[in-house]
Amino acid sequence: MRTFSSLNRLPVFDVCTGSRLGEVCDLCISEKGEVKSLLVKTVSLFSVKKQLPIDSVECFGVDCIMTKKERLIPFCSDKIFTFFHKQSIEGTPFFDKNGEILGRLKDVYFLENLGMIVGYELTDGFFSDLLEGSKIIRTNTPPAIGKDAVIVTPERVRGGFHAYLSKLPE
Structure with a gap:
């Protein structure tokens, strides 16, 4: 990977x-x-x-x-x-299917022999990354990529603000 x-x-x-x-x-x-x-x-x-x-x-x-x-x-x-040239998606906002913003695209994880993207590294900004770290989300279903946003169904979210939310009592 x-x-x-x-x-x-x-x-x-x-x-x-x-x-x-x-x-x-x-x-x-x-x-x-x-x-x-x-x-x-x-x-x-x-x-x-x-x-x-x-x-x-x-x-x-x-x-x-x-x-x-x-x-x-x-x-x-x-x-x-x-990422950087025509129709660039770097920094594009990622939303889940419920309309919640997950962050902005920073990097992708992919299987080089298949070309399949298995994860996305998202950021909430420089200071947020320093304090909480960037988020890595994993999906099994293909995203909907558009010029304005990417819609995903995350399987797992690791790091960032979501990791702290999962530890809060309900």
């Missing part, structure tokens, strides 16, 4: 030639909450961003990612959400 923050800025190498193809600069997430590809900023005179489909990655290493050069495809932002 990986987080986007652990992949961000990792170099991408061609497994056949050993040449550096670029570095990871973003995640491409579908409307159903699946990581479809990594966005790679290529090494060239004019850096171009290309997509590397998750199923085209040969190896997710600790220090780099291995693939074949021909597996990089042009970046297409249609129906794709990213």
